[in-house]
Amino acid sequence: MGLKKHNGKRPSVLAIHLILISWSLVVLFPLWTMLVNSIKPKREIFRHPFGIPDEITFEGYRHAWTGANFDIYFRNSIFVTVVSLLLILVLGSLAAYAMANWRSRTSNLVYLFFIAGLMVPIRLGTINIFQMIIAMGLAGSIFSLIPIYVAMGLPIATFVLTTFIRELPHEIFDAARVDGASEWRIYWTIILPLVRPALATVAIFDLIPIWNDIWFPLIFNLADNHRTVAIGVSLLFGQYQTNWTRVLSALSLSAVPILILYLLMSKQFIKGLTAGAVKG
Amino acid sequence: MAEVVLKNVCKRFGDVVAVDDVNLTIADREFVVIVGPSGCGKTTILRMVAGLEEITGGEIRIGDRMVNDLAPKDRNIAMVFQSYALYPHMNVFNNIAYGLKMRKIPKPERESLISKAATILNIENLMHRKPGQLSGGQRQRVALGRAIVRDPDVFLFDEPLSNLDAKLRLQTRTELKKLHERLQATAIYVTHDQVEAMTMGNRIVVVNKGAIQQVGSPLTVYRHPANQFVAGFIGSPAMNFIPCRLRRKMDATVLDNGDFSIPLAPALGKRLQATGENEFIFGIRPEDIMENNHNTQLPVDYPSFKAGVHVIEPLGKEISIDINTGEHTMTALVSSDSKLRLNDTIEMVLNMDKSRIFRTTTGETIGPD
Amino acid sequence: MSHSAAPHHKTSGLGSEAARRLRVWVLFLIPALLIYAVFMAFPLFNSMRLSFYTGQGLTPDHFVGLENYRELFTNPIWRDPFTNAFKNTCIFHLIHMAVQNTLGLLFATLLATPFRGRNIYRTIIFTPATLSVLVTGFLWTLILNPRWGMLNQMLEAVGLGAWAKPWLGDPDLALIVIALVSSWQWVGLPTMMFLAGLMTIPDELIEAARVDGASAWRIFWQIKLPLLKPVIGIVWILTFVGNFNAFDVVFAMAGTRGEPGYAADLLATFFYRTAIAGEHPVARPDMGIGAAVATCTFLTLLAGVSVWLILSRRRNGQT
Numbered sequence: 001m002g003l004k005k006h007n008g009k010r011p012s013v014l015a016i017h018l019i020l021i022s023w024s025l026v027v028l029f030p031l032w033t034m035l036v037n038s039i040k041p042k043r044e045i046f047r048h049p050f051g052i053p054d055e056i057t058f059e060g061y062r063h064a065w066t067g068a069n070f071d072i073y074f075r076n077s078i079f080v081t082v083v084s085l086l087l088i089l090v091l092g093s094l095a096a097y098a099m100a101n102w103r104s105r106t107s108n109l110v111y112l113f114f115i116a117g118l119m120v121p122i123r124l125g126t127i128n129i130f131q132m133i134i135a136m137g138l139a140g141s142i143f144s145l146i147p148i149y150v151a152m153g154l155p156i157a158t159f160v161l162t163t164f165i166r167e168l169p170h171e172i173f174d175a176a177r178v179d180g181a182s183e184w185r186i187y188w189t190i191i192l193p194l195v196r197p198a199l200a201t202v203a204i205f206d207l208i209p210i211w212n213d214i215w216f217p218l219i220f221n222l223a224d225n226h227r228t229v230a231i232g233v234s235l236l237f238g239q240y241q242t243n244w245t246r247v248l249s250a251l252s253l254s255a256v257p258i259l260i261l262y263l264l265m266s267k268q269f270i271k272g273l274t275a276g277a278v279k280g
Numbered sequence: 281m282a283e284v285v286l287k288n289v290c291k292r293f294g295d296v297v298a299v300d301d302v303n304l305t306i307a308d309r310e311f312v313v314i315v316g317p318s319g320c321g322k323t324t325i326l327r328m329v330a331g332l333e334e335i336t337g338g339e340i341r342i343g344d345r346m347v348n349d350l351a352p353k354d355r356n357i358a359m360v361f362q363s364y365a366l367y368p369h370m371n372v373f374n375n376i377a378y379g380l381k382m383r384k385i386p387k388p389e390r391e392s393l394i395s396k397a398a399t400i401l402n403i404e405n406l407m408h409r410k411p412g413q414l415s416g417g418q419r420q421r422v423a424l425g426r427a428i429v430r431d432p433d434v435f436l437f438d439e440p441l442s443n444l445d446a447k448l449r450l451q452t453r454t455e456l457k458k459l460h461e462r463l464q465a466t467a468i469y470v471t472h473d474q475v476e477a478m479t480m481g482n483r484i485v486v487v488n489k490g491a492i493q494q495v496g497s498p499l500t501v502y503r504h505p506a507n508q509f510v511a512g513f514i515g516s517p518a519m520n521f522i523p524c525r526l527r528r529k530m531d532a533t534v535l536d537n538g539d540f541s542i543p544l545a546p547a548l549g550k551r552l553q554a555t556g557e558n559e560f561i562f563g564i565r566p567e568d569i570m571e572n573n574h575n576t577q578l579p580v581d582y583p584s585f586k587a588g589v590h591v592i593e594p595l596g597k598e599i600s601i602d603i604n605t606g607e608h609t610m611t612a613l614v615s616s617d618s619k620l621r622l623n624d625t626i627e628m629v630l631n632m633d634k635s636r637i638f639r640t641t642t643g644e645t646i647g648p649d
Numbered sequence: 650m651s652h653s654a655a656p657h658h659k660t661s662g663l664g665s666e667a668a669r670r671l672r673v674w675v676l677f678l679i680p681a682l683l684i685y686a687v688f689m690a691f692p693l694f695n696s697m698r699l700s701f702y703t704g705q706g707l708t709p710d711h712f713v714g715l716e717n718y719r720e721l722f723t724n725p726i727w728r729d730p731f732t733n734a735f736k737n738t739c740i741f742h743l744i745h746m747a748v749q750n751t752l753g754l755l756f757a758t759l760l761a762t763p764f765r766g767r768n769i770y771r772t773i774i775f776t777p778a779t780l781s782v783l784v785t786g787f788l789w790t791l792i793l794n795p796r797w798g799m800l801n802q803m804l805e806a807v808g809l810g811a812w813a814k815p816w817l818g819d820p821d822l823a824l825i826v827i828a829l830v831s832s833w834q835w836v837g838l839p840t841m842m843f844l845a846g847l848m849t850i851p852d853e854l855i856e857a858a859r860v861d862g863a864s865a866w867r868i869f870w871q872i873k874l875p876l877l878k879p880v881i882g883i884v885w886i887l888t889f890v891g892n893f894n895a896f897d898v899v900f901a902m903a904g905t906r907g908e909p910g911y912a913a914d915l916l917a918t919f920f921y922r923t924a925i926a927g928e929h930p931v932a933r934p935d936m937g938i939g940a941a942v943a944t945c946t947f948l949t950l951l952a953g954v955s956v957w958l959i960l961s962r963r964r965n966g967q968t
Binding site for chain 1 (some may be wrong): 670671673678680681685688689692694695699708752759760762766770774776789791797802803838872896897900901919920924946950954
């Protein structure tokens with residue numbers, strides 16, 4: 001059977017590879033440029049921007065880390081991201097457990113209210129959010145970002161988690177109730193362990209926009225030691241536009257942590273970031 | 281140990297009445313089976329006893345406590361679910377231990393209780409496996425273990441055998457019976473399978489459309505069904521129902537079905553006439569329609585008739601045949617020695633002692649006794 | 650066993666167990682609901698309310714009815730940049746549909762056929778989507794730099810020096826180039842969504858068509874594409890919402906004014922200037938006008954989502 005099929009398939013697979021390899025080059029070329037030139041001295045970048053460096057320098061990274069306060073920015077970004085994600089996951093899963101179990105018109109309305117947030121960008125409410133943050137005395141503080149990111153992340157969290165919990169066999173909760181567990185115990189001992197895959201999806205979905213957000217840090221005009229990596233990159237870019245080693249180092253520095261995370265678990269990332277759509 | 285009493289229990293979902301005015305007393309240590317077609321409300325009744333479904337009206341007592349407002353955990357009941365509902369992320373030991381932990385039973389006592397239950401159910405060597413690694417029968421045992429380790433007042437079973445294959449189901453049925461005798465606890469068992477109900481229950485509760493149709497021992501329910509629904513639901517192959525008209529024939533009252541007429545005892549004839557109706561349903565079980573040969577010991581005045589054989593289905597020890605009398609088709613059981621062939625015409629006789637007559641209007645049994 | 654309760658209980662407490670459980674559900678819901686309502690839903694509606702007010706500084710408190718909208722639609726100071734930003738956003742969206750989503754469909758179709766190494770391609774195609782828009786924007790700004798940028802160097806190296814251009818300096822090109830960079834970044838998302846959609850098409854269907862003698866091209870147009878309609882709808886609406894909300898990429902590549910000369914100005918950058926930074930020539934933020942711009946964006950999104958809902962409902966009704 002082999003021969004004919006073989007001959008028929010060869011060229012088309014070749015064409016597929018050709019198209020995909022071309023695009024892969026389009027994707028990888030800028031990333032390569034960014035990484036390889038961040039360790040070249042300035043002169044060498046302009047002489048041969050694509051090659052392997054003759055002379056390696058970490059001046060750019062050193063400058064970004066200590067001179068441009070990226071150590072602080074990283075700490076801030078990690079803090080904001082981790083706290084926001086934890087809150088999203090805990091509050092979101094609690095609400096999802098309630099909505100998956102409490103079947104009534106009210107709970108359906110609450111569910112729709114959350115889901116509506118999937119389609120409406122939080123930025124449209126910026127003016128009032130800005131006013132609220134100032135009124136709360138949080139202006140310029142890193143803490144101003146957390147409630148906003150949590151609110152922004154909750155629609156997808158409640159959507160994914162409610163769907164997931166509704167698909168769990170309902171008799172498990174009943175069994176636990178008969179076994180004598182309170183709803184709170186069921187949440188901790190049964191729900192949380194079982195929804196872990198969905199929690200990962202939500203965490204990844206919300207991680208990227210929170211880590212990368214520039215809008216709210218820009219508008220809230222964060223104090224210097226409250227700035228995030230994203231805002232740090234944009235400051236540094238404006239300041240050193242011609243010192244490419246420094247700029248590229250800063251760009252690499254802010255991109256690499258997520259890139260490594262992505263390469264380590266690309267399956268979960270792809271699933272997580274497309275989560276909103278697949279079930280839609 | 282405890283008696284379970286349901287008094288005027290109702291359940292409505294919006295406008296839909298799922299359970300309608302159920303009254304039932306289950307004695308201490310009794311094994312009661314609630315049986316009915318799917319969607320008849322039997323599982324809802326069980327879930328109301330468990331406290332998983334709140335009742336819309338009436339009251340439920342377990343022992344001397346009214347439990348209407350008690351959470352499941354405060355009712356001292358254990359339940360075995362249709363899907364077993366094992367916690368998929370815990371191993372067998374922890375599945376069984378969960379209920380004890382929730383009740384704050386100290387660890388040493390917990391372990392001895394679990395090992396005792398494991399011995400009874402023969403699952404000692406599975407304790408460290410997760411439910412996903414168990415076969416259906418093993419899961420079923422773990423679910424039982426989780427229930428018995430708690431030593432509850434009442435066991436509730438929600439179709440616990442329906443996910444097992446036929447052979448295992450048979451085996452588990454007898455084991456469950458033995459287990460009940462050993463544990464001496466009150467048990468309520470829900471199933472849609474009437475064979476299971478007949479073989480397991482001290483008493484059977486037949487439910488249809490949210491209401492109890494009949495309560496009685498398996499044999500009572502089989503021999504003296506209270507109405508047409510129970511008669512049709514219990515027994516396999518199902519009872520034949522033949523619509524008839526009440527007629528006077530000479531001096532006697534007969535039921536005429538268009539093909540032949542069935543004579544009635546004078547007292548019964550009077551009773552039927554007294555209803556003022558003249559259409560009735562005559563019911564007869566397949567095993568009570570017999571070949572009219574010299575073996576039959578039936579009185580000569582029992583109705584006999586000729587019929588064509590339409591379908592032959594060997595069941596093993598017997599043969600199920602569909603016979604046609606012209607207007608009606610009936611199912612009968614004959615001995616597997618029978619030399620019947622398709623399209624034969626045979627003479628059959630009805631065993632009137634075992635027949636039933638139902639009112640067309642209400643379905644209730646009106647005769648013969 | 651514990652038979653402590655009195656033997657004769659009243660039936661009055663019917664449903665108290667249900668009430669207890671209801672309390673638990675409400676308790677579980679409240680924290681999430683509160684944060685979401687206070688920091689997302691309420692500000693959204695309150696911002697809309699502000700579009701009917703005017704005033705200096707942070708809180709416009711002088712009710713003016715539709716005056717802000719009249720200003721926005723008729724006063725050339727507001728109207729011209731607003732219509733320009735709106736038009737640019739539409740072009741921005743069209744380019745995404747034409748480039749990002751068409752490429753996504755192409756890649757998904759290619760990746761749906763089984764061959765070795767497709768996981769590597771999948772990982773590569775999706776990589777830019779995990780980057781920050783800011784990083785992407787800055788990186789491409791450097792690459793497209795007319796004097797030292799790698800792209801022009803590369804063109805010269807292969808003898809196409811004549812094609813070298815000030816990509817981001819040319820008012821006719823800037824918006825297109827920025828939209829292409831954004832498509833470069835996000836093409837992984839439609840790819841994965843289309844791929845997921847293609848995977849749900851049963852193999853038997855394709856095989857049956859092949860047995861019937863349909864060519865690969867016909868199978869794509871007549872079987873796969875119609876079955877992908879729901880996914881196409883979702884991809885479109887997500888692209889639409891994303892585009893009408895896009896800020897970062899323009900901010901990184903063309904600044905908050907969408908340089909050169911507002912050629913790359915989008916609704917979000919325009920909103921940023923009116924409400925937060927201050928728009929030329931007023932140079933002072935006008936929250937009332939800003940709120941009106943946000944409301945217009947919201948209504949546009951609402952219209953888009955409604956179209957999507959109506960179309961997808963009609964499709965569900967038919968089949």
